[in-house]
Structure formats: structure tokens, C-alpha cells
Amino acid sequence: MSRRIVVTGLGAVTPLGKNLSDSWAALIAGRDAAAPLELFDTSGYRCHQAACATLPRLPDQSRKAADRLSRASRLALPAAREALAEAGLLNQEGKTLLATLPLCVSTTAGAMAFGEDFLRGVLAHRRSHLFRQAARYLPQHQVVDLQQCCGFAGPSVIIANACASGANAIGHAADLIEVGDADCVLAGGFEALTELVFGGFDCLQATSTDRCRPFDLNRSGLLLGEAAAFLVLETEDHALRRGAKPICALTGYGHGTDFFHLTQPQPEGAELVDVMRRATAQAGIAPEQIGYVNAHGTATPVNDGTEAKAYSIFFGESLGQVRISSTKAAIGHTLGAAGSIEALFAIRALTTGELPPQLNLQTPIPEIAPALVGLNEAHQDLPHVMSVNLGFGGSNAALIFSKYEN
């Protein structure tokens, strides 16, 4: 990259915790958040479980104001604030110190629960409260919530590339900085569980009624989850000038489209391999220099087999040295937030040397078995980590983060 890009703040709300530290501690301890889903009635669906987050309080919002916010915004706001606070960009009132702060966000469903209520209301011939639901289900309103509650303005981009969106949002933020269009960007993703999406994955028989077992020969489907995760990206100069401490560097971003099928990746994983190669080429590193991969690993029969093949091609003989896990077994598949929260987990692995274990593994896919992270593995010194995502429509993305060395 022509400008050195560093990460200076991280924040997350996940089914494992109301902030990144709690989420990370639970993840490393091997906890998973699968539980019966109570947000809406699931009695007619095959699957009845999901990974729900506990919404953090919003101390600066009245109860009435907080109640008016969508669940998506209730997840996104505390995560964004945590990232901004760690970056030293929040004042005591919880407002951003930079008046203008470009924003790159991702989601697949925005505040779809409002849209669902609107349709229910229309079908029931209800007349009141329809406008607010119709107007505020769209993702741009969560952007307005973020900007107004955190007190900043500036251009925003909402990327909806399905399950790769979160990685795309971070990658696009890096692109903006690299070409000189921005010095500092807030980037991340959010996703709240909604019935439309849950019913969609359920009718595709993509959700598991068993435990979520990524990269296991007996995997039977995904666990849906919800989360929000944000990070602050800036040029090294910008960070150092204002006294911020870089956490790591973002060194590579690859993305591309796999045409094979709308909902299935090319079986040999060739397109995903290309995307990872683009990311390592930009980072100027070889695959064997990557110490840990936070894999997409949905635990669907099609995805994980293809992904395992792609890793075996990409890493070749060094596959035995790299450590790989999918954290979706613990927090579920958070769709538009997945690429962001998984990037944050990869960064935590980079900075702490701790590795998130591959949960619920019984019979690993042979091609990838030696690389899957076991429980309580020893700390590792990782120079570079990668976060990989694949999405509906063939959206693939890979991000590489590297240790920050001044």
C-alpha cells in the first residue's frame, strides 16, 4: 500500500459480550452463544436456535429515544463508540472529536424488523405508526443514527455484498485512505436478527438443528447470529500526529466475484484462491507468512468443503503451519457484520497471540484438519493474520493485518 494504514480502535457487541474484550475472553475460553431464539416465534421453522446479543445500555439516550432506535442501531452504536474511544476520538460527552469522519458500513438487512412490522401492519389494514417503520427500515437510517449520536458528519458508504460485506467495508475504508480521499475512517458492520432472514436461511435448509460444526465432515448447517463491529483506520502519520497508538497495520485487501452460482461457490475454490492471492500481493507477503486465518466457515456442506480446498491450494505445503478457525461456531453467522467482527477477532489473535479454537469439531475435513485450532493452544507469535469471507452472489473478500512496527 502506498500509504501505511494502521488500526487505532476496535469495538464490538456480540452474542458473547457487550464489548470486544468480553467477547474475546469468552471466545478464547471456548464458549458458544447458541440458544433458543426468543426474538420472534420460530415454532413453524425447522430450526429454533440462534446466537442473540444482549443489547448494551445507551447511557446518553433517554429510554424513549433508545426504544425508538432499531435493534441494528442498538448494536451498532456501542460498538462504534468503543472503537472511537479506544482510538482516542471521543470526548467526555461521547461525541467524536473529528467533525468530519468518513464512514464505511455494511449490513445485509438494515433494520428489517421495521420493514416486517410495516408489512404486517399493511396486511392487517393498520393505519397508524406505518410511516416510521417504512421510513426507517432502510440501512441509511442506521448511518444517520451513528452520525447523529456520535456527533460526526461526512460521506458514508453502505456496502451490501451479503456475507462478505463486513470485510468489504473495512477494505473500502483502506482504499479510501490509500488513494488519499481520507486520512481517518470509521469502518465496520452490523446485523440484527430478523425473521425474514431467519426464515430465508431456514427454508434453504442452511441452518442447523444440531450444533454448528464448521469444517467438520458431519456439519449440518449454520447458526445465525447478530453483532456489530467497528474499527478506526487511519494513516500512520495521522495516528502518530495526534498521539494515537497503532494496534496493527492493515496491509492487504483482496475482493472479487465468483460467478459459479448465486448461492454456491465454485467447487474447487479457484475464485477464493485468487482473492487471497490479491490480498497477499498487496501486503507483499507469501502465504506461509500468515500465522492465523479467521475463516468464513459457515458449517454448511457446500461452503466449508470449497473453503478447505481453497486453503489447501493457497497454502500448499505450509498448510500445516498456519492456524485456522471459524468463530461462527461461537457467535453464529452474523451476515453483514461477519466480515467486520471476524476481522477484529483476527486482529486480537495478532496482538495477543491467543487463538480462537475451532469449536464443536468431531471429525475434521481431512484437507484442513492439521490447521484447525484446538482448545487451549499455546500462544503464538503471529506476524500476519488473514480474515476471509464468502457471500451470496459470489462475493469473496480477504483482509490481511500485520504487526505494527514503528
Add this chain to the structure above:
Amino acid sequence: MKIDLAIIGQGAVSPAGVRIEALLHGEPVPVLVAAHSRPDQPWPVLRVDLKNPAFARWQKEPRLRRASAISFYLVEAAEQALANSSAAERAETGLIVVFSAGCLAYSRRFFEGIITQGQRAASPALFPETVFNSPVSHVAAVLGLNGAAYALVGDEAAWVAGIKTASVWLRQGRVKQVLVLGAEEFDPIVLDAYRAARWLRCQNGSHGFLTSEGAAGVLLRQAQSEDGLVITHARDGLIYRTKKEAGAAAEKLFHAVDPTLTCQHSAQRNWFGSIERRVTHDHPIISSHGSSYLGEAFTASAAWNTLRAIPYLNEKTSRILLPVWGLNHEVGSLELEKRK
């Protein structure tokens, strides 16, 4: 923000017909459609005619066999814009599609099925097509666009974000050219939404906007010396939630703009009209009154307005400021220049 993007291809699908000529000179005819909740109360709506022979070539595409109308609008507009691009050039083409509601018809049908017929009636054929980037994937697959692809979401102003994203990719050298499209499809449920918002004021359509649908796009490359038509500035990021804030955002948008710059009015019949007249009163104005009214189709409208500004550049002025009034949360603008 200064950019330097040459428009080297154009494509459009609108209620006025298929292709640019129809966009500029066609006369769309409204049809009456009942709101989802009020079958007894039809409203005039501007629809794309999917029986137009231009769509026949896409009906046989295996990739589109389950796709909803928005994918057909997009692939047709994209093919028009790419008409002069070889297979090799297409392979190095990036794709950005901006949506407001996206695949609305299937999303409504899918969830209505769950509500009215029960959870076990959820359709696995519909759900994949409800995802924002499904039409993007279809366009890339059908037309062989191997470059990067993004689905962006927002109101009309997302069109500006799409143009700016194209500029980023081109300056990075990720792709040789970028196709930026806006697209929306109609579903009767939007009439219920617009009724709730009090946007549908008159059932004969004489004032208040008409709901519309379609797609349009521009093929862009980093401007070169021989390029005659260039987007030189893109501005966005002025958000609002209330009408008062919208007015303030519009004032800010025009605050530092050269008042001698010709401005093309684009609000037409939507509620931004009075704000637009107020903030542009010092500027020479090009009004789209000479062209037919195409209705409101959010991101597609933003793309149509851009394409409809181009003939004025050829005839009347060398620079045009095109405000992009997002009806939901943001305002922005583009500046177009004729260099030859």
C-alpha cells in the same frame, strides 16, 4: 471532491422505454395500480414494459430464470453501456450497483408468504433473490464482468457514492473501467409506504410524484485527453432526518458553488422542489420540463437525471451542476463537463 471520470458508455431502462433515446424523448404512460392494502384505490404508476422485445434476449439466460424484474432492468442497461466493450475489456470491468429498496418485489412476496401462509410456506426459490447483491451477481455473471463488484445502498445520493467508489478503484488501478448503475423495481407495497409518508397526494398524478421503476448506468474510466464528457466533481455526505435539516443540507451543498454555474433542476415533482428552487435561484437553470416526467425511482432517477443532463452539455453549456436530492437521508451533487 474533485474527480476526473470520463463517461464512455450509457444505458437506460425507464417507463419511457429501453435505451437512451427513449429516456430523452419517450413519453411514459401511467398505469393504475392499487396499493397493497387498498385494492379499491388505484394510483397512477410508471412501469417498465417487460414485454419490450429488448428483454427477450435475457429471458433465456439460465442465471436469470428466477430473477425478478430489477435484474432484467439492470442487465439490459448494463449491456447498452458496455456495447463497445470487448470481452477482454469486460473482464477488467468493475461493477457498482446502487439500490434504495433493491429486490423489493420478492422480499415482499417472501415475507408475505410467511405471514399469510405460515412459516413452513417460506419459499427457497424467492429468498436468494431478495439479497441486495443478487442482481449484481447476475449482471456480472451474464455479461462476464470479472472485476470487483459492490452493491451499495442508500437513497438517490448513493449514486454519488457509487461514482466516487468507481473513482477510487480506477485510481488504484484495480480495474480498467467501472460500470456504475442505479436500479429499482416497483411493488404495490411502496404505494402503502408512500401513502404513509403522504408523498402520494393526488390520484390523477397532477402533483405529487408518481412512483416509477427502472435502471440506468454509466461506464466510466479515468479521463484521458481524447475524452469529451467528464464528471469532474462529486459531493455527498450531507445528511438529514427532518425537512428542516434537509433544507440546511441543501443550503450547505450550494454554499460554496460558483453561482454562474448552470444547474439542472432534478427535483421535479418531489418534495425537494421548493428547496431546490430556493437554493438554486442565483444559478442559470436548465429545467427538465422539455423532457417527459419519468416519476420517482430513487437511485434509478439519479442515474436518469445524470444521463438527461448530457444533451444539454452538448447544446447549451460546457459545465452543469446536477444536484442529487436523496428523498430519504442525504443530498449530494455531481458536476459534468464537456471538454471537446
